[in-house]
Amino acid sequence: MKEITITTPSKNYPVYVGEHAVSQLSSVLESLTPKPKNLLIITDENAGELYLKTIKNEIGDSFPCEVFQMKAGDDQKSFENYYACQSFALEKGLDRTSVILALGGGMIGDISGFVAGTYMRGIRFIQIPTTILAHDSAVGGKTGINHPEGKNMIGVFHQPEAVIYSIEFLSSLPKNEVLSGFAEVIKHSLIADQSFYQYLRENIKSLNDLKGEYLLHSLTKGIEIKNEVVTQDEREKGIRAFLNFGHTLGHAIEGELQYKGITHGEAVAHGMLFALSLKKVTVQLGKELKSWLQELGYAPIPDGLSVHSLINRMKKDKKAAAGTIQMVLLEDIGHPYLASYQAEELEDRLAVFLSEN
Ligand SMILES: NC(=O)c1ccc[n+]([C@@H]2O[C@H](COP(=O)([O-])OP(=O)(O)OC[C@H]3O[C@@H](n4cnc5c(N)ncnc54)[C@H](O)[C@@H]3O)[C@@H](O)[C@H]2O)c1
Numbered sequence: 381m382k383e384i385t386i387t388t389p390s391k392n393y394p395v396y397v398g399e400h401a402v403s404q405l406s407s408v409l410e411s412l413t414p415k416p417k418n419l420l421i422i423t424d425e426n427a428g429e430l431y432l433k434t435i436k437n438e439i440g441d442s443f444p445c446e447v448f449q450m451k452a453g454d455d456q457k458s459f460e461n462y463y464a465c466q467s468f469a470l471e472k473g474l475d476r477t478s479v480i481l482a483l484g485g486g487m488i489g490d491i492s493g494f495v496a497g498t499y500m501r502g503i504r505f506i507q508i509p510t511t512i513l514a515h516d517s518a519v520g521g522k523t524g525i526n527h528p529e530g531k532n533m534i535g536v537f538h539q540p541e542a543v544i545y546s547i548e549f550l551s552s553l554p555k556n557e558v559l560s561g562f563a564e565v566i567k568h569s570l571i572a573d574q575s576f577y578q579y580l581r582e583n584i585k586s587l588n589d590l591k592g593e594y595l596l597h598s599l600t601k602g603i604e605i606k607n608e609v610v611t612q613d614e615r616e617k618g619i620r621a622f623l624n625f626g627h628t629l630g631h632a633i634e635g636e637l638q639y640k641g642i643t644h645g646e647a648v649a650h651g652m653l654f655a656l657s658l659k660k661v662t663v664q665l666g667k668e669l670k671s672w673l674q675e676l677g678y679a680p681i682p683d684g685l686s687v688h689s690l691i692n693r694m695k696k697d698k699k700a701a702a703g704t705i706q707m708v709l710l711e712d713i714g715h716p717y718l719a720s721y722q723a724e725e726l727e728d729r730l731a732v733f734l735s736e737n
Pocket residue numbers: 424425426427430452453454457484485486487488490510511512513514516517518519520521522523531532549550551552553554557560561644
């Protein structure tokens with residue numbers, strides 16, 4: 381098992397990652413000061429069904445423990461569930477010493493962190509990620525929920541006390557969720573580390589390779605890269621925006637498809653290819669990445685998406701400024717930068733990109 385320390389201006393905390401990292405849970409809880417009056421596990425039906433029992437066994441009789449389980453799916457990262465969690469926490473008598481445990485993927489991590497960050501003006505929480513994608517979402521302190529007008533529009537920065545990443549939990553993930561999470565690993569390599577990208581290219585030829593040492597290295601390296609960025613820019617005033625590589629179009633695709641039939645990471649994979657297609661210096665890299673993604677089993681962009689609607693969504697992105705669209709591009713692997721485009725110009729480029737899909 382590896383331990384990585386996340387360092388941010390507001391807080392430092394450990395990430396335990398490896399087989400059976402969950403065995404760290406009781407000692408992490410015991411080490412908290414003040415001692416938690418009680419715990420609230422927030423989970424969804426899939427992660428809950430599979431791993432709630434394990435978590436409860438780890439906690440044992442040490443702390444009273446309540447469970448709030450919601451349906452699965454990104455549409456559950458909603459005001460309704462946020463409100464229901466807050467009401468449940470009040471009913472069950474959580475106080476300012478209580479601790480929330482987020483058991484699940486990024487959806488659960490985001491909403492649980494937002495509940496924790498706002499309940500009684502902020503209580504502590506621990507991330508227990510169960511997806512590959514959550515190597516990204518569980519670290520860095522961005523929490524929140526979706527609004528019908530856009531994804532992740534409402535939220536707070538709130539760092540967890542610890543992240544406990546037990547990688548045997550990942551073995552039950554369906555293929556599309558493996559594709560989703562691995563796209564974010566690839567993103568981390570592309571924005572930060574040429575040799576990590578080469579490592580992935582050489583060792584991960586199919587999704588079956590993503591286990592054991594290769595899986596552990598993919599996750600730890602991804603977390604370390606995210607840590608480096610977050611350490612320098614906790615509140616996204618500058619370089620943290622590079623983590624959005626692939627996300628401007630990715631979020632628009634997810635929105636157009638109403639978050640159905642495509643995972644977050646699969647949409648981001650298309651977004652990365654589009655970003656690479658925009659500059660001559662990265663066109664070749666984009667072509668190579670595209671054929672590797674196809675070998676791994678990533679599907680083409682679904683047919684029938686409207687270029688105009690995608691562009692309109694990209695204009696509404698949180699990072700967009702009046703009429704322009706901000707994109708993260710690469711000069712080369714490990715050298716990201718921000719570029720602003722007029723919507724009309726990008727519309728033409730996107731039409732070409734989609735026609736070649
Ligand atoms: N906060 C951040 O910095 C950040 C960064 C990236 C993404 N995100 C957010 O993360 C979310 C996506 O995260 P995700 O991809 O983990 O989605 P998710 O949490 O919705 O999980 C995907 C699916 O896998 C199921 N699942 C979870 N663990 C499982 C397991 N071990 N075995 C079988 N099934 C399992 C879930 O029930 C769900 O159906 C989005 O809401 C995105 O906005 C946040």
